[in-house]
């Protein structure tokens with residue numbers, strides 16, 4: 001049994017325990033109902049029935065809250081876009097009601113501003129992936145800041161929002177830059193190396209069996225095979241009960 005399923009069973013058992021305690025505190029035990037029947041006092045019985053109904057509603061609300069709010073969350077992220085493959089991905093995510101995170105390359109933002117606008121308008125989170133897709137640590141601080149700030153400005157000109165998150169290309173980050181820039185680096189926990197293969201099954205099988213709560217999946221929306229793999233991953237993990245969220249939700253919670 002997966003860890004989150006076990007957690008849910010424990011939560012439901014806890015909710016049942018709460019139900020028993022609430023019933024006893026409210027005096028709606030079988031004994032009380034028997035006594036009431038014997039006494040045949042209509043108004044008292046009505047009052048007890050109302051209390052019982054209210055208690056049932058409370059219990060039902062507690063159980064519903066437990067079930068609805070405790071889906072295991074997971075994030076799917078896309079680097080290197082936008083590209084000509086991105087619109088098909090956006091269509092698929094929209095159909096499935098899924099929000100993703102896109103770490104955009106500045107050069108591509110300039111080439112496909114309409115796609116950036118669409119990513120933003122459809123509720124996905126946008127992050128920075130530098131202007132030229134460069135390894136930050138190989139640059140001077142000034143060059144690195146130029147790469148990040150230029151991309152940030154290009155995105156902000158389209159969305160009206162400053163970018164808060166960066167995924168440094170190749171996963172290499174220069175911590176000192178956080179002294180000058182108001183950005184948070186976001187890495188990943190599941191990397192199927194989708195850019196090395198066109199085999200969709202291979203990518204899907206490297207992600208789905210190992211996916212767990214709070215994982216951040218790394219893919220690239222500049223390959224048709226990656227887009228198809230992403231949508232299959234979403235379908236399979238949703239069927240397993242995962243809720244897809246943008247990375248800020250995982251980092252802030």
Ligand SMILES: [Zn+2]
Pocket residue numbers: 079080129133169170
């Ligand atoms: Zn990249």
